[in-house]
Amino acid sequence: xxxxxxxxxxxxxxxxxxxxxxxxxxxxxxxxxxxxxxxxxxxxxxxxxxxxxxxxxxxxxxxxxxxxxxxxxxxxxxxxxxxxxxxxxxxxxxxxxxxxxxxxxxxxxxxxxxxxxxxxxxxxxxxxxxxxxxxxxxxxxxxxxxxxxxxxxxxxxxxxxxxxxxxxxxxxxxxxxxxxxxxxxxxxxxxxxxxxxxxxxxxxxxxxxxxxxxxxxxxxxxxxxxxxxxxxxxxxxxxxxxxxxxxxxxxxxxxxxxxxxxxxxxxxxxxxxxxxxxxxxxxxxxxxxxxxxxxxxxxxxxxxxxxxxxxxxxxxxxxxxxxxxxxxxxxxxxxxxxxxxxxxxxxx
Numbered sequence: 017x018x019x020x021x022x023x024x025x026x027x028x029x030x031x032x033x034x035x036x037x038x039x040x041x042x043x044x045x046x047x048x049x050x051x052x053x054x055x056x057x058x059x060x061x062x063x064x065x066x067x068x069x070x071x072x073x074x075x076x077x078x079x080x081x082x083x084x085x086x087x088x089x090x091x092x093x094x095x096x097x098x099x100x101x102x103x104x105x106x107x108x109x110x111x112x113x114x115x116x117x118x119x120x121x122x123x124x125x126x127x128x129x130x131x132x133x134x135x136x137x138x139x140x141x142x143x144x145x146x147x148x149x150x151x152x153x154x155x156x157x158x159x160x161x162x163x164x165x166x167x168x169x170x171x172x173x174x175x176x177x178x179x180x181x182x183x184x185x186x187x188x189x190x191x192x193x194x195x196x197x198x199x200x201x202x203x204x205x206x207x208x209x210x211x212x213x214x215x216x217x218x219x220x221x222x223x224x225x226x227x228x229x230x231x232x233x234x235x236x237x238x239x240x241x242x243x244x245x246x247x248x249x250x251x252x253x254x255x256x257x258x259x260x261x262x263x264x265x266x267x268x269x270x271x272x273x274x275x276x277x278x279x280x281x282x283x284x285x286x287x288x289x290x291x292x293x294x295x296x297x298x299x300x301x302x303x304x305x306x307x308x309x310x311x312x313x314x315x316x317x318x319x320x321x322x323x324x325x326x327x328x329x330x331x332x333x334x335x336x337x338x339x340x341x342x343x344x345x346x347x348x349x350x351x352x353x354x355x356x357x358x359x360x361x362x363x364x
Contacts, residue, residue: 090118097125106133169223185222191215196247206350207240213249217270220257228261228268235274239281242350245323251316252285252334252346260289260343269341280332281350289343297344300336317346324350 024035036045093110100108106129110122166189173182195212217230253270261268269288274281304321321334332349339345 086116090114090122094118094121094125101129101132106136165223166219181222185219188215188219188222192219202246203243204246205240206235206242206244209244209246209248210235212247213253213272216250217253220253224257224261224268227264227266228257228270230270231272233273235283236276239274239276239352242281242352244350245320245327248320248324249283249285249348251320252348255317255346256285256287256289256344259291260287263291264289271341276352279352281352283348283350284345285348286339286341286345287343288339288341292338292344297336297338300344304334304336320348324348 022037022039024037031051032049034047034049037043038045097108097110108129109126112119112122114122166185170182170185173185192212192215195215214232217232221228221230249272253272256270261270267288271284271286273284275284276282300317303318317334324333328351332351335347335349337345337347
């Protein structure tokens with residue numbers, strides 16, 4: 017026999033009521049379950065989930081702090097040290113008391129910079145000695161050829177009894193030899209160096225006569241006291257006469273000018289010679305850009321370039337290009353302030 021049973025559920029206040037009614041026996045069974053009893057397991061699981069969430073957050077924060085302290089912060093210190101070393105600050109030292117892997121890296125980094133400083137100092141001293149030797153070499157380059165030509169010019173003037181010109185030429189020659197043989201100072205002001213270059217230029221103009229003329233601009237007043245290596249401009253002018261204007265029968269032109277761009281003073285010496293080939297120009301440009309240039313017929317120019325790089329650093333020195341006059345243009349790049357960092361900072 018089939019029994020008919022119906023179930024009802026309803027809520028009253030804070031309790032749930034369940035009613036079971038048997039239609040066959042006309043019987044109803046009612047049960048009352050408080051809401052707190054019914055929801056208690058859910059609240060327990062909810063609290064457990066919140067507790068698990070809070071503990072997870074705390075663990076993540078503690079792990080992040082540990083990672084930052086043990087890995088990120090010491091790694092950042094090491095990276096900053098390398099960046100400063102790349103910028104040439106080789107005197108830095110990482111102070112630490114760590115005994116882990118980073119402590120070992122810090123110690124190796126400090127030892128590396130200490131060794132690097134030692135090598136830089138040794139290299140710097142060697143390059144300074146090389147620069148002084150090159151200067152003495154330039155001072156000794158009063159070639160018999162130049163002396164012979166000067167004496168021959170005096171002889172020619174004596175033959176025509178040009179006493180005034182002999183006096184002028186002898187005075188210039190005396191100033192030239194006095195400057196070249198003076199050992200008291202390795203550096204002079206740019207004003208003194210230009211005056212010596214003009215003395216040499218005057219000697220050559222007397223020798224070459226009317227077929228050579230010169231246009232020389234004065235150095236700006238705020239640049240005249242820049243300290244430069246001695247015998248800086250004269251080898252460049254000598255190169256103009258020996259390789260640019262020597263073969264000119266007339267209308268030879270040497271031009272010296274100055275320009276300032278930001279922190280650089282550039283002295284431009286150019287000529288209108290017609291014997292400069294593209295191969296010679298390319299070779300000269302390549303030699304100026306190389307650290308150890310090949311010595312050749314333009315040794316004087318290469319010595320000047322090397323001494324400037326030793327004194328002021330690799331951004332400075334000589335540049336070669338074709339002049340708008342048709343011959344060679346040599347650009348002498350100097351810092352506007354003479355007291356700059358030595359070349360070791362650039363080479364490191």
